[in-house]
Amino acid sequence: MNPTPPRSIPEFKQTPEVVFQPRMARAFQAGINKIVDAIRPSLGPYPRAVAINRIGTSRGPELLDNGGIIARRIIALPDRDEDAGAMYIRGALWNLHERVGDGVATSAIIFQTIFNGGLKYIAAGGNGMVLRHHLEAGGELIVKALEKMFQPIAGEKALNGVAKTVCHDHELAEAIGNLISIVGADGILEVRAGRGRGVERELVTGAYWSGAIVSKQMIADLIKARTTFENAAILISDLNIETAQEMVPVIRAAVEAKIERLVVMCTSASEQAQALMLQSRTSGKLQIIAVKTPGLRSDVQMESMTDMSILTGAKMLVKVAGDSLERVTPEHFGQARRIWANDEYTGLIHPQGDPIAIRKHINTIRAAIKNATKTDERRRLQERLGRLLGGTATIDVGGMTETEMETRKELAKRTADALRGAAREGILPGGGSALLACRPALNELLIDKNSLDAKAAHRILTAALEAPFRALMANSGLNEGKLLGEVEQAGAGFGFDLVSKQVREMIPAGIVDVAAVQKQAVISAVRAAALALTIDVLIHRDNPPAVVEPDAPGF
């Protein structure tokens, strides 16, 4: 998870000021256009790079070709009026990038077209609030039209194809396509920095949490540096075990339950308690190890403990609820076919909790993901869901230099997010052709023939749907107007293949967009631009906030 980028405070004088029209709109527009014009070259299969100076180093500028990353790197404009507009669109774009991993350039171009077209209409006497209403209604029509075009995608080959269109890196695309085809849309795919130049992948069965074994002396397999218990029980708690005496009721309950191998999860265990557990290794009857409760924050600990309890069928012991080890009974123990722990993690393989309870819990988390409004919250829920579904894939991304490795790592994360979207909702004809095919759906806006605002919204949104196609053609040095006509003549699903330089049916040609990405790109652009058109006054404070909040309403 990438934290929200900090916004540095510009160097201009921070005096409070209220800015009215027309200065406000002009400056806002200038700021927005600067951001979008910086991102625009990154659209398409042959993106052009944007060079950004590095701060605090004599190294050369950073070369970027991804809209989301470019948006993230632009941290301030010198004119504070313009900066307000720039930061507004940056927040919307960064939020989109975090949410779906792609589609930033498309969204930026749609936003810009709507905002500029809307400002023109308002300047000519149109009503911004009414226009917003019609634009948002039009946005919904576009989304519905896109949804009708969604085509499901399955299989590694198809996912590889989509990955290639997202990242243009064959090695990375094949690895990520393969892993997403295995872990699915909801599975965990960890992207890590690799040591070599290439890409390495690994699949880990079961779920694991960051809860280390409390003492290295408890590690039984010194070669693999881990302990694995088969047909094991687990006691889940966030308690501190301070004396060996506290373990007595636990051992008594374990013996009563005929448990032979037990993992005790606790926040800490004293040396005496550890010594007692280590003794158990030689006794043969009941072997015990202790592992740390996952997470540092109490809410993260509670979530992890809840998930593990449901997976294993354990009844957890919670400090704040006044629980202690004194009253441990056999019902407190959960079960798994295998439990492993090393000096970083604790894992469960085939936990034996009630499958119906697990299914209900998973469905609750899925519903929470749908309703989550904060990016951070959604990510955390997705991680939990991935663990509950069992299995983690990891990909180690290397590169010739540290910069290349970091760039590929970022690309890998973005591609994985986009592929998850494809696995969930499917794909669309690429190259801007799906958006072009949505134009007839906007005719519904014209039902009220007397509404000038509706007509304006229709005109603006039609232009916005054409804008990504035009930008793609212009970025490749082609005549956009002529090609738009040729694609229109060819019919729905057809577009212009920038590689073979011909009009083709996009999906069979492997030129596709991820449905979830396109949908979110449109939703984000229409909502944010329509809202921006209703802003009338800008207030500069003497203490501007240090962080742009991308989850602001309307985005």
Place this chain on the structure above:
Amino acid sequence: MNDRQDFVYSLAASPNFKKDGLIFAAKMGGLFRSTDGGKTWHDSYTALKHTAPLPTTSVAVTVIDDITYAFAAVDGKVLRSLDGGKKWQASGLDSPAPLVTALAISPDFARDGLVLAATMQDGIFFSTDRGVKWQGWNFGLYDSNINALAFVDSQNVIAAAQSGVFISTNAGRSWRDLDFPIEVVPALSAAVSGENVFYIGTENGLYRSVDAGQAWEQIQSGAVEHILLDGHKKILIVRDGDLLHSKDGGKTWRLRAGLKIDSTITCLSAPLGLDTSSPLLIGFENGEVTTL
């Protein structure tokens, strides 16, 4: 084949049954083999020279290029035979030893060599080299208790589990749950007719989906432990111990005539389809196998 202490877990007939009459019965007392359509039975494990019976929980058979492949599940292992069940080789699954509940062979076995082994507690194992090596791949399969498997085609396969129904679209490498009504689980049996028609027998009725598992309708009540299909219309089920059949895709049901039941039915096999003139082999809890 009538041992009061025995139990028939599974029956599997050769695809060439009409010609070779080969059928296996996986039983508590081992694996039994008949080459005359179930009239006489012989111990299939003779070559293993085991002194104690080898409880066998599932069996599957197919024929490719005149080689009769048979797979039999014993404690923590899958046995493989290339000669129709005379000689066997063992492959371990994993530790601790899983209990295999069902074996399923890919419809495209000649090309992909894929065999799946469903287990109670340990999810699903798969082999892509015709049963030599086995791996557990359970991404998305959060319920490790699997009762039945049914291939849709070489890539798509459904699994009936304690908490519902799962589908794999990549030949068993990963799974996702279908939106199956939770109030009727566990899912006990599964059968597939064509690409999109799935049947699931549960503790609380027989359910059918005609859209590849998106929506389900109940077409029979009671506990449905076994389902056999023949084409789109003929269905045979074991419901609450009774043998019911339908000739109109589940609209009307009749008790199958000619069967005296004095033990619980544990498995079925209809090697030549569900016509009343075709043989139907029935395994019972008391170890008996009857041919109707």
